[in-house]
Amino acid sequence: MKVEDAQLPVTVISDGHVLRENLPRLGKPRAWVDEVLREYQCCAKDVYLLSCTPGGTLFFCRKE
Numbered sequence: 001m002k003v004e005d006a007q008l009p010v011t012v013i014s015d016g017h018v019l020r021e022n023l024p025r026l027g028k029p030r031a032w033v034d035e036v037l038r039e040y041q042c043c044a045k046d047v048y049l050l051s052c053t054p055g056g057t058l059f060f061c062r063k064e
Contacts, residue, residue: 009051009059012036016045016063026052036060 010025012018018033036050037043040060049061 007053007055007057009053009057011049011051013044013047013050015049016047018044026054028052 010022012022012026012028012033018030020030023030023033033044033050036058037047040047040062042062046063047060048063049059051059
């Protein structure tokens with residue numbers, strides 16, 4: 001049986017804090033985070049959770 005590689009998400013922002021140490025796991029620079037935040041029209045402090053799979057699928061949850 002062949003098992004495909006799991007594309008588990010990597011946390012990029014947690015409770016308003018950018019987790020820079022996780023960016024190399026995605027192969028992304030800090031500027032990429034800024035670009036994503038511009039697309040969502042917010043700042044890191046406004047984000048509860050931002051995660052991304054190695055394939056590029058984003059999950060975004062704004063703080064309420």
